[in-house]
Amino acid sequence: MMNSIIRSTPQLNGVVLAVASVAMFALETAAARQIGADVPTSQLAFLRSIGGLCLVFVVARSDGFSVFLTTALGLQFLRASLSIIGVFAYFYAFARLPLADATAITYTKAFFLIAIAAFFLKEQVSGRRWFGTILGATGTFIILRPTGSQFEAAYLVALLSAGLSAALIALTKIIEKRDSARTVMAYVATLSFLAYSGPAYYSWAPISGADAPYVLSIAILGPLGQYLGILAIRATDASVLAPIDYLRLFFAAVIGFSFFGIRPDLASIMGMACIVGGCLISASSAKRKV
Numbered sequence: 001m002m003n004s005i006i007r008s009t010p011q012l013n014g015v016v017l018a019v020a021s022v023a024m025f026a027l028e029t030a031a032a033r034q035i036g037a038d039v040p041t042s043q044l045a046f047l048r049s050i051g052g053l054c055l056v057f058v059v060a061r062s063d064g065f066s067v068f069l070t071t072a073l074g075l076q077f078l079r080a081s082l083s084i085i086g087v088f089a090y091f092y093a094f095a096r097l098p099l100a101d102a103t104a105i106t107y108t109k110a111f112f113l114i115a116i117a118a119f120f121l122k123e124q125v126s127g128r129r130w131f132g133t134i135l136g137a138t139g140t141f142i143i144l145r146p147t148g149s150q151f152e153a154a155y156l157v158a159l160l161s162a163g164l165s166a167a168l169i170a171l172t173k174i175i176e177k178r179d180s181a182r183t184v185m186a187y188v189a190t191l192s193f194l195a196y197s198g199p200a201y202y203s204w205a206p207i208s209g210a211d212a213p214y215v216l217s218i219a220i221l222g223p224l225g226q227y228l229g230i231l232a233i234r235a236t237d238a239s240v241l242a243p244i245d246y247l248r249l250f251f252a253a254v255i256g257f258s259f260f261g262i263r264p265d266l267a268s269i270m271g272m273a274c275i276v277g278g279c280l281i282s283a284s285s286a287k288r289k290v
Contacts, residue, residue, distance in 0.1 A: 011235065011236045011237070011240065013235050013236075014231075014232045014233070014234075014235030014236025014240065014241070015232070015236060015240065015241075015244065017228050017229070017231050017232035017235060018228075018229065018232035018236075018241050018244040018245075019244060019247060020225075020228050021225045021226070021228035021229035021232055022225075022244060022245055022247045022248045022251065023225075023247075023251050024221045024222070024224050024225030024228065025221070025222070025225045025248060026248045026251035026255060027217065027221050027251075027255065028217065028218050028221040028222045028225060029248075030255045031214040031215075031217040031218050031221070032044065032214075032218055034214050035211045035214045035215065038205070038207075038208065038211050039205060039207060039211060039215060040200075040203040040204070040205055042196060042199035042200045042202075042203050043200045043203060043204055043205065044215070044218055045087055045088075045192070045196045045199075045200070046193070046196040046197060046199075046200030047200075047215060047218065047219045048192075048218055048219055048222045048223065049189055049192040049193040049196050050193065050219060051218075051219030051220055051222060051223045052185065052188065052189030052192060052193070052222075052223035052226070053189045053190065053193055054219075054223075055185065055189070055223045055224060055227060056182065056185050056186045056189050056190075059182050059185070059227070060182040060183075060185075060186060063182060067180075067182050067183055067186045068183065068186055068187070068190075069183070070178070070179050070183055070187075071178045071179065072174075072175050072178045072179055075171060075174065075175050075178075076175065076179070076183070076184070076187040077187070077191070078171065079168060079171045079172065079175065079184065079187070079188065080187045080188045080190075080191040080192065081191070082164050082167055082168055082171070083164075083168055083188050083192065084191065084192055084195045084196075085164060086160075086161050086164035086165055086168065087192075089157050089158070089160050089161035089164065090106070090158075090161040092154065092157050093105070093106075093154050093155075093157045093158035093161055105155065105158040105159055105161075105162060106158060106161060106162050106165070107137065107140045107162070107245070108159065108162045108163075109162040109163070109165045109166045109245065110133050110136065110137060110166075110243060110245065111133070111137070112162060112163050112165075112166035112167070113166040113169055113170070113241070114129070114130065114133055116166055116167065116169075116170045117170070117237065120170060123237050128281055129240065129243075129281075131278075131281060132243040132277075132278040132280075132281035133243050133278065134278075135243070135274050135275075135277055135278035135281065136243040136274065136275050136278030137278075138271075138274050139270075139271040139272065139273070139274025139275035139277075139278065140271065140275065141271075142267055142270055142271035142274060169233055169241065172184060172230055172233045172234070173233055176230075176233065176234040181227065181230040181231050181234060184230055185223070185226070185227050185230065188226070189223065243275075243278040243281070247275060247276070250272050250275055250276060253272060
């Protein structure tokens with residue numbers, strides 16, 4: 001029994017890291033929503049990439065330039081490129097679609113991830129994990145209640161963002177067998193910085209004193225959430241992590257009530273119960289794995 005607990009510990013650590021990562025992203029989203037259209041998206045992405053470089057410097061300060069040594073250079077460039085495209089697709093969709101619709105589509109990532117984990121990573125996806133994912137998706141749609149408004153091309157872009165997000169998790173699972181999380185972060189942060197620098201330069205807008213704390217939060221929380229997410233992927237199966245992302249809605253509801261006075265209605269409470277239930281089912285499946 002003790003051996004079983006020891007073997008399950010990395011899986012459970014992965015769940016804890018994933019929850020922390022989701023919390024960071026929820027706070028980052030709240031900060032981004034607070035500053036609204038005051039700061040251009042490309043500028044935020046550029047400043048976020050600087051935060052990523054600072055994080056790499058902190059966690060890999062003892063590595064020096066050796067942090068860029070890799071046995072999977074092509075995969076590192078592929079992952080960073082997909083990340084850059086995914087961020088632009090994400091912001092493009094949210095700028096053009098109703099918030100509920102855009103958010104609902106991004107949560108199709110879980111279904112992409114389960115399929116990738118089962119068919120490409122050859123992970124054993126249990127019925128409990130499938131059920132946890134479906135339960136979490138049900139909770140998401142209960143809360144969001146998508147409007148089903150007229151179709152736009154941005155819907156396909158939102159779907160692309162969700163698929164890329166799932167592909168990034170799968171690629172990280174492949175790369176982590178060869179390189180460290182620090183190396184992954186180093187390539188993502190560096191290539192993102194180079195990719196966003198041009199657009200940010202041409203769209204740069206002065207940052208007001210009121211917006212500065214929120215911009216700083218985005219620069220810190222985004223990369224930190226990304227790094228914790230990479231560590232989570234290294235610690236557990238990709239399919240275990242699929243329902244965990246639904247907790248972002250729960251954290252968003254708590255933040256909305258605490259800072260913006262938004263009270264969840266009955267449907268939201270029911271949806272959050274489904275989301276938490278799905279995450280607990282996924283976590284329990286990790287604990288049972290030996």
